[in-house]
Amino acid sequence: MDADVIVVGAGVAGLVAADRLVSAGQRVLVLEARDRVGGRTLTMPVPGFDGVVVDQGGQWVGAGQELVYAELSRFGLVTFPQSTGGGSALVVFRGKARRYTGRVPKLDPITLLDIGQAQARFDRLAATVDLAQPWRTPRAEWLDGQTFETWLRKTCWTARGRDFFRTATEAVFATLPANLSLLHALFYAASGTSLETLISTDGGAQQDRVLGGMGRLAERLAASLSGRIELNQPVRSIDQHDDGVTVTTETRSFNAGRVIVAVPPALAGRVVYTPALPAERDQLTQRTPHGGIIKCHAVYAEPFWRADGLSAEAASDTGPVKVAFDASPPDGGPGIILAFLDGPESLRLGALPEAERREAVLRSLTRFVGPRAMEPVAYLERDWNAEEWTRGCYGAHLPPGAWTQVGAALRAPVGRLHFAGTETAERWCGYIDGAISSGVRAATEVLTAAP
Numbered sequence: 428m429d430a431d432v433i434v435v436g437a438g439v440a441g442l443v444a445a446d447r448l449v450s451a452g453q454r455v456l457v458l459e460a461r462d463r464v465g466g467r468t469l470t471m472p473v474p475g476f477d478g479v480v481v482d483q484g485g486q487w488v489g490a491g492q493e494l495v496y497a498e499l500s501r502f503g504l505v506t507f508p509q510s511t512g513g514g515s516a517l518v519v520f521r522g523k524a525r526r527y528t529g530r531v532p533k534l535d536p537i538t539l540l541d542i543g544q545a546q547a548r549f550d551r552l553a554a555t556v557d558l559a560q561p562w563r564t565p566r567a568e569w570l571d572g573q574t575f576e577t578w579l580r581k582t583c584w585t586a587r588g589r590d591f592f593r594t595a596t597e598a599v600f601a602t603l604p605a606n607l608s609l610l611h612a613l614f615y616a617a618s619g620t621s622l623e624t625l626i627s628t629d630g631g632a633q634q635d636r637v638l639g640g641m642g643r644l645a646e647r648l649a650a651s652l653s654g655r656i657e658l659n660q661p662v663r664s665i666d667q668h669d670d671g672v673t674v675t676t677e678t679r680s681f682n683a684g685r686v687i688v689a690v691p692p693a694l695a696g697r698v699v700y701t702p703a704l705p706a707e708r709d710q711l712t713q714r715t716p717h718g719g720i721i722k723c724h725a726v727y728a729e730p731f732w733r734a735d736g737l738s739a740e741a742a743s744d745t746g747p748v749k750v751a752f753d754a755s756p757p758d759g760g761p762g763i764i765l766a767f768l769d770g771p772e773s774l775r776l777g778a779l780p781e782a783e784r785r786e787a788v789l790r791s792l793t794r795f796v797g798p799r800a801m802e803p804v805a806y807l808e809r810d811w812n813a814e815e816w817t818r819g820c821y822g823a824h825l826p827p828g829a830w831t832q833v834g835a836a837l838r839a840p841v842g843r844l845h846f847a848g849t850e851t852a853e854r855w856c857g858y859i860d861g862a863i864s865s866g867v868r869a870a871t872e873v874l875t876a877a878p
């Protein structure tokens with residue numbers, strides 16, 4: 428045996444699972460396809476600015492994500508508020524830009540009333556979701572038998588109200604409401620407290636950033652697992668037999684007693700299993716598509732928008748950039764704007780030559796902070812749709828029928844195989860907090876499983 432337990436995937440979920448198993452005295456080996464750890468978290472230096480970094484993957488930690496705060500503080504990593512620079516946020520709706528402070532964007536009263544009534548109905552339904560077993564939610568088949576878009580068309584009184592939720596859905600799920608089952612939208616929101624929490628900065632999921640970057644968390648976890656992680660080892664097949672499991676990568680084979688597969692379900696479905704996994708599990712992995720994200724950072728000599736009373740936090744109902752934030756370092760230095768290309772826009776722009784995409788992104792940012800947006804001193808982007816070992820972000824979403832028909836296979840172990848990853852989390856599904864809890868849960872499953 429090469430290890431008691433092999434963990435496939437060195438994202439936060441896999442690293443946390445390995446960490447907890449090692450603490451419990453298990454011999455662990457982590458196999459990672461990439462040449463780095465961290466998966467969907469990745470901190471990169473900004474060229475030309477010593478010590479300045481940007482997070483090209485997951486970056487925020489927010490209200491209710493106690494597991495992330497605890498894990499960060501264990502490694503001495505500190506956070507600072509997203510809203511450091513002050514200034515007004517901006518909403519560009521129907522071509523009209525409006526500044527606002529606080530939580531509620533400045534829209535006309537009828538639209539705000541409509542958003543309020545639809546959100547209240549959504550919250551009432553979300554409160555009924557069984558987070559551990561969404562398919563057991565009251566009226567689960569009815570909720571799962573329609574898309575979020577269908578529900579919005581029935582529920583919102585105004586086109587503007589619908590467009591608000593469409594923009595919010597793209598920002599949160601990186602896909603259109605037409606692609607989500609209503610049950611999934613409700614589950615995901617309840618899993619992260621509420622839709623409002625998911626779209627909010629102060630008191631919400633975008634509350635704090637990590638000094639030095641969120642990528643440090645995976646680096647610290649990996650350092651404490653030193654010698655137990657093999658990089659550049661894409662797992663191609665997993666064979667279960669009477670006395671253990673053989674995991675085969677492109678170049679080597681490894682044996683262990685049990686395996687934790689800590690990769691998103693769609694990618695887990697590309698591994699060849701012997702014997703074949705139960706049909707329900709295979710069908711699940713066929714029905715967990717990813718959203719689409721290109722995360723872009725435009726770097727300027729200074730955060731010039733602050734002199735205009737702007738925070739660089741902006742949302743728009745038209746793209747290509749629909750959501751932007753200030754990503755400048757907290758202690759002076761360059762000004763950095765983070766711009767998301769999400770959903771179908773990310774696929775469309777991802778197919779363009781880099782220079783054209785950059786031009787489109789910067790032009791889009793001029794709507795938020797003016798013409799100086801066109802003259803960055805540096806520009807970085809990461810197309811997560813094109814990344815071989817992610818293939819779209821922020822994570823998986825479930826289309827109609829998937830939760831109620833095959834959802835039970837999401838985290839059910841199969842023989843000596845266990846499943847982790849943020850997609851399997853009950854709380855903060857899709858977020859780093861969910862990745863942590865899933866790693867802890869899978870490690871506990873292994874430790875309590877019959878030998």
Ligand SMILES: Cc1cc2nc3c(=O)[nH]c(=O)nc-3n(C[C@H](O)[C@H](O)[C@H](O)COP(=O)(O)OP(=O)(O)OC[C@H]3O[C@@H](n4cnc5c(N)ncnc54)[C@H](O)[C@@H]3O)c2cc1C
Nearest residue numbers: 436438439440460466467485486487662816848849857859
């Ligand atoms: C642009 C972006 C912004 C985000 N923003 C936030 C945020 O602000 N806050 C937040 O909480 N979350 C955010 N997220 C989501 C968050 O990053 C993820 O939920 C979390 O990192 C997922 O961790 P994981 O370990 O479950 O999966 P992953 O990080 O995807 O880890 C899976 C690992 O498995 C590896 N792998 C895949 N296939 C194989 C194979 N066959 N063999 C071996 N290894 C394999 C991958 O390389 C990867 O390292 C964001 C994500 C993205 C992409």
